[in-house]
Amino acid sequence: MKVDRIAVRSLPLFERMSDVDLDSFLDHASSWPVLTGETVFKQGELATSFYLLLSGRLKVTQVTGDGQQFIVRVVHPGELFGFAKALQRPDYPATATAVMESVVLSWPSNLWSQFVEQNGRLAVSAIETMGKQLEEAHSRIREMSTEEVERRIAHVILRLSLRAGRKEESGIRINFPISRQDIAEMTGTTLYTVSRVLTAWEARGLVKGGRQKIVICDLPGLSLLSEGARD
Amino acid sequence: MKVDRIAVRSLPLFERMSDVDLDSFLDHASSWPVLTGETVFKQGELATSFYLLLSGRLKVTQVTGDGQQFIVRVVHPGELFGFAKALQRPDYPATATAVMESVVLSWPSNLWSQFVEQNGRLAVSAIETMGKQLEEAHSRIREMSTEEVERRIAHVILRLSLRAGRKEESGIRINFPISRQDIAEMTGTTLYTVSRVLTAWEARGLVKGGRQKIVICDLPGLSLLSEGARD
DNA sequence: CGCATTATTGAAGGAGTTCAACCTTGGTGG
């Protein structure tokens, strides 16, 4: 499928790349749609490609040996994912699933090293992308080490609202379907506890819930809570 | 201080770099010793340099707003650290402290982008290094999400033994001073719980404790435990 | 040797999990 150069050009990852380099990069790419619930790749599969999300939203999940699932990250438009080769792995360590209709770009895995070596700007961008991810991962570790469940849930929702928040009449809505179970898998708790916390918040007017839906009504209030304000 | 090229050459980070590139890289570096308990940089300081640990051992810690400390990572010889610029940050997000006598190499921060852009192999290496860190961070998140304290402690100790294990008569010793408090800050628990777990393990012959000391006596047994074997 | 640092251990309490039962929602097809 043909790739829209204008759309790609505007992504942070490529903004500093020359036109010539961008063209040679995109020449090897192919783009295709992913329907809700479909997977781009599965945990344990051979890593034949690396990807860029053009539109939509994915969740990247891991299943542990004893069958428990958790969400490694949410992929937002413009982000690279599935670059297992950068981790020196032959296989994908996790599964990428579309939570809404999405479009992805893909390249053969073996081009990764070549592109990075040949194109310094891409390398710097890739490192910055990974750096951001690393920082976010450390934030999650810190939160899980030191914070109670309620604050962790607040942090996750605030983080999502930054990258997927959409203003509505009643507040800022997380702009993709997300269940209590999903939030539980992002915060290391159970769907029951998430439900209880969200119900309590709704009673205090902080958020408005719904089936696979969250709307933030009182952003400052939620921020305060995430920073450990006692109520 | 003069830099030992032979020693640096053998590090994974530089093994694929040409002699000329390595020389130009090392020409800008300076090396110096860090005594036990001293810091290389402090959380919040302006990130003037990035570093490579030549020998010894560091812990990288963060203090949260409400005064709780936790260990972001342990830096082993040969690893890059303090590359805040890669995270697009002006300041260091954490504090790096020597837990034993160490030697570090440092470069001015502003050379980071330049080196990465000009030297594809370094870029690939740096990305692989960050990839490893990212993978480890995700492991920690997974463990904190899904595992009980005992298994998390087992994982941390096994991970440390891979990178800092030294064979002794009685077993594999973690080759740097590490307290119960340290392990607690790496696993998101309290020093009391760590103490209780280690005492129980010692009774079962899995490890041998001591002041700032851990020796693994039964590696297979500990591995089993980390994978969730019920006792 | 003295003392600060680190480690152990008991008891009480609490935050969150687990299990079970029940309720809501919205998409599908009859």
Place this chain on the structure above:
DNA sequence: CCACCAAGGTTGAACTCCTTCAATAATGCG
């Protein structure tokens, strides 16, 4: 069009793992 029903959500009660606090013991450095 609306009734059905599977997927998602709520809520109560019991339980448990871990924390917290406090008191005591061991270690090794200066």
